[in-house]
Amino acid sequence: MIALTLLLLGAPGDLALVGGKVITVSGAVIEGGTVLVSNGKITRVGKDLPAPAGFEVIDCANKWVTPGLIEASTRIGVVEIDAVADTVDSAASVPDPIRAAVRMDDAINPRSALIPVARRHGVTSVVVTPNGGLVAGRSAWLDLVDGDSPAWTHAFWGPLAMHAGLDASAAGMSGNSRAMSILRLRELFEDARLYARQGPAFERNALRKLTTSRLDLAAMADVLSKKMPLVIAAYRASDILRALELAKQEGLRMVITGGNEAWLVAAQLAAAKVPVILGPLDNDPGSFQTLNSRADNAALLAAAGVEVVLSTEQSHLASNLRFYAGNAVRAGMTFEAALRAITLAPALAFGAADRYGALEAGRVANLVVWSGDPFEPSTAAEVVVVKGQRTPVESRQTRLRARYQKRLGL
Amino acid sequence: MKTSALVLLAGSLACATTGGDPPKPKDELPARFGQSTPREPELAITSTVGRPVPAAVAIVGATLLLGNGTRISPGTIVLENGRIAAIGPARDVVVPRGATTVDGAGKFVTPGLIDTHSHIGVYASPGVKATADGNEMTDPTTPYVFSEHSFWPQDPGIQRAVAGGVTTIQVLPGSGNVIGGRAVTLKLAPRTEARAMRFPDAPNGLKMACGENPKRVYGDTGRQPMSRMGNIFKMRQAWIKARAYRLSQVKYENDRKIWDKKYEAAKDGKGDAPGAEPLGPDRDLGLETLADAMDGKILVHVHCYRADEMLQVLALSHELGFKVTSFHHAVEAYKIADVLARENVAASMWSDWWGFKLEAWDSIEENIPMVAAAGGRAIVHSDSATVIQRLNQEAAKALYAGKRAGLKVSEDDAITWVTRNPAIALGVADRVGTLEKGKMADVVLWDRIPLSTYASAERVWIDGALVHDRGAPPVKWSDFEVGTSVEEVRP
Numbered sequence: 001m002i003a004l005t006l007l008l009l010g011a012p013g014d015l016a017l018v019g020g021k022v023i024t025v026s027g028a029v030i031e032g033g034t035v036l037v038s039n040g041k042i043t044r045v046g047k048d049l050p051a052p053a054g055f056e057v058i059d060c061a062n063k064w065v066t067p068g069l070i071e072a073s074t075r076i077g078v079v080e081i082d083a084v085a086d087t088v089d090s091a092a093s094v095p096d097p098i099r100a101a102v103r104m105d106d107a108i109n110p111r112s113a114l115i116p117v118a119r120r121h122g123v124t125s126v127v128v129t130p131n132g133g134l135v136a137g138r139s140a141w142l143d144l145v146d147g148d149s150p151a152w153t154h155a156f157w158g159p160l161a162m163h164a165g166l167d168a169s170a171a172g173m174s175g176n177s178r179a180m181s182i183l184r185l186r187e188l189f190e191d192a193r194l195y196a197r198q199g200p201a202f203e204r205n206a207l208r209k210l211t212t213s214r215l216d217l218a219a220m221a222d223v224l225s226k227k228m229p230l231v232i233a234a235y236r237a238s239d240i241l242r243a244l245e246l247a248k249q250e251g252l253r254m255v256i257t258g259g260n261e262a263w264l265v266a267a268q269l270a271a272a273k274v275p276v277i278l279g280p281l282d283n284d285p286g287s288f289q290t291l292n293s294r295a296d297n298a299a300l301l302a303a304a305g306v307e308v309v310l311s312t313e314q315s316h317l318a319s320n321l322r323f324y325a326g327n328a329v330r331a332g333m334t335f336e337a338a339l340r341a342i343t344l345a346p347a348l349a350f351g352a353a354d355r356y357g358a359l360e361a362g363r364v365a366n367l368v369v370w371s372g373d374p375f376e377p378s379t380a381a382e383v384v385v386v387k388g389q390r391t392p393v394e395s396r397q398t399r400l401r402a403r404y405q406k407r408l409g410l
Numbered sequence: 411m412k413t414s415a416l417v418l419l420a421g422s423l424a425c426a427t428t429g430g431d432p433p434k435p436k437d438e439l440p441a442r443f444g445q446s447t448p449r450e451p452e453l454a455i456t457s458t459v460g461r462p463v464p465a466a467v468a469i470v471g472a473t474l475l476l477g478n479g480t481r482i483s484p485g486t487i488v489l490e491n492g493r494i495a496a497i498g499p500a501r502d503v504v505v506p507r508g509a510t511t512v513d514g515a516g517k518f519v520t521p522g523l524i525d526t527h528s529h530i531g532v533y534a535s536p537g538v539k540a541t542a543d544g545n546e547m548t549d550p551t552t553p554y555v556f557s558e559h560s561f562w563p564q565d566p567g568i569q570r571a572v573a574g575g576v577t578t579i580q581v582l583p584g585s586g587n588v589i590g591g592r593a594v595t596l597k598l599a600p601r602t603e604a605r606a607m608r609f610p611d612a613p614n615g616l617k618m619a620c621g622e623n624p625k626r627v628y629g630d631t632g633r634q635p636m637s638r639m640g641n642i643f644k645m646r647q648a649w650i651k652a653r654a655y656r657l658s659q660v661k662y663e664n665d666r667k668i669w670d671k672k673y674e675a676a677k678d679g680k681g682d683a684p685g686a687e688p689l690g691p692d693r694d695l696g697l698e699t700l701a702d703a704m705d706g707k708i709l710v711h712v713h714c715y716r717a718d719e720m721l722q723v724l725a726l727s728h729e730l731g732f733k734v735t736s737f738h739h740a741v742e743a744y745k746i747a748d749v750l751a752r753e754n755v756a757a758s759m760w761s762d763w764w765g766f767k768l769e770a771w772d773s774i775e776e777n778i779p780m781v782a783a784a785g786g787r788a789i790v791h792s793d794s795a796t797v798i799q800r801l802n803q804e805a806a807k808a809l810y811a812g813k814r815a816g817l818k819v820s821e822d823d824a825i826t827w828v829t830r831n832p833a834i835a836l837g838v839a840d841r842v843g844t845l846e847k848g849k850m851a852d853v854v855l856w857d858r859i860p861l862s863t864y865a866s867a868e869r870v871w872i873d874g875a876l877v878h879d880r881g882a883p884p885v886k887w888s889d890f891e892v893g894t895s896v897e898e899v900r901p
Contacts, residue, residue: 284795290536291893316766378861410780
């Protein structure tokens, strides 16, 4: 009875975000909309909803309310300082380029100093992505909760997706040939299937020699069963086509990451329903696998019906995700498509769209109140809610700034 | 031969003075050996792009962001003969007959943006070993190398920077060395060689570097320096040598003046033979660079992240007699913003880069506006072929972060961070960096206020010639891009 009353009246932490321009992403934009948050979830979204008694009311008049932004390719949580090796856990430096068993959720620090910096710019979730090797390992989903709140101990989950490469870097890890990369991947799939069927025989040492370790082969089971997507780093158009062939032959759920030349094979990507994670600022021929980079890659792909995910591919600067999206708009993407590409699209690509990426009742309450258009530098994220909790607007950086602002009298 | 001629001449002249013979004819005097350290001739280069001289252009009725912290709105600006021929409120400026008129209503004009820190051309795209020409990491002090000699004018990054409204850049050697070499200031007109892109008569820069990079590059292979104290030692050692070199040059120049006077007198038969011709110090390209920097002919740019290291370099500059023009990266400039303002040292900064190494750990988003608010010379720099395409957005990010923190900075101030202030740091503010009558016509027309993410440079002029037109069919400048499938530079 007491619990029921509390629920009706609102419990500590229940929020009513009232009167904003609510961009749900999955549905219509609601002018003068209200979002109710309770127990970490969005409970209602609608127009002219009264704030229930006991809810903390956040006035959103003249503000924009969006889902929390999702950075789909980052090392937040597994890197603190790139040049300080002790703080970098994203890449397993072992001789075998196949590291399928590695899980980022085994290494994540949800109290990283990088988290508040990104969160202050509206990033509420990230895909913590392993790097290195031919098969880098498995990513994890991290919600950027307040590291000083009890929520930090259960901020992440995984394994989320398997990450591999058919790019120059992966080739460099597998005998300096793309041919060898794909050969080893096919061999890995074959052996993983054999291992799945003949596990007991393997344990009795009654199987032929397999390509990689027991744990790596076991980790591939979720990829083979399509429970987990295989995220392939591919930049050159021909590498993307090889990846699509692999997905078809092996029957995989695939996501392309990188994708500088994806616009050249947009029709094939759309037909295969393979999403592409890309950096919208990549517009120069920085390498021989990106000779045909162009700023309107994202716009062209979206127009062709490809599910585009925009990413900074950064960790310390994941804070810039909103500006990356704005630059995709500048290069021809619609605002709606660009916002989707940093909210619902990454949730879809990683199989989390039932819980993330849109403002809808029942989803995890990750959302942001903006002073205006989130893609503009003159706009600030004024309220950032992660898993239903208002997060501090401070970071180590803001504390340093305050210290010296005071010292210098500025 | 020269020696014997001189001896013979001395003998005959000695004879002449004692014996009262008539003066010897002039043609018996040997040619003077003269300046012992010849320099390569400067090419008479102007980077005027248009050939023939472009027709006059008048941008009418735009908001003119002057780059000096003020604006005129609505204003009109006329570009003629490579210069800004007129500028003022729209009602006051007469558009010359025959000028191409551009409707600026609702649009914005700024000076061409200037980047004090670029490696375009020396770390060109594609970024492979074959194009990695920015660091001569064979010795920690290489003041004798010139970035200009590495610069590849076909770097596809050049055109992309121009599409972002950038018209002038300083191309620096990298930071692998304590003293990396000479930097060059270029105008971003498409040319076949770096020399033809030189900003006319702009001083060279000198690149120095503190902190983690040099000590890592050399220390990791067991060479000097492997510590910050090693870095500072290498700097001091080089400047001490340069000071001695400069003194010997001064001594030579004085001796030479006296000798020349005597020689001229002897030629006219009015005095004793001048004795052995004085010779300057053997030419040393590295010491020459540092000596020129001591004279202020070369501007000193120091890669330095931490506040304490910037203060050390300032102390060193006072000890050894050179002036730091700008610190670069300077992520802790905000900690010593008052000192930088007092010492008149600029800080070239990113808006938000941080955390990639320990010395970048204390970066804050308000670094640039704090330097500005303290009265210092704040500059937004790129150090990146990507960031250089959006210097306007970087300035905007810094500006609004500063405003949110309550710092006294304005939109018009933010424009100075990418125009006037970098022009001063490169020693070219007399000709570019602000929209003023008589200055070079390096001008950008933006489709909206450039402090918006959505703003694009619609047109860019360098020396009055149109070098970027967003609406026109694009032509790739770089030969490297011929044959790729990309047909246009957008946005």
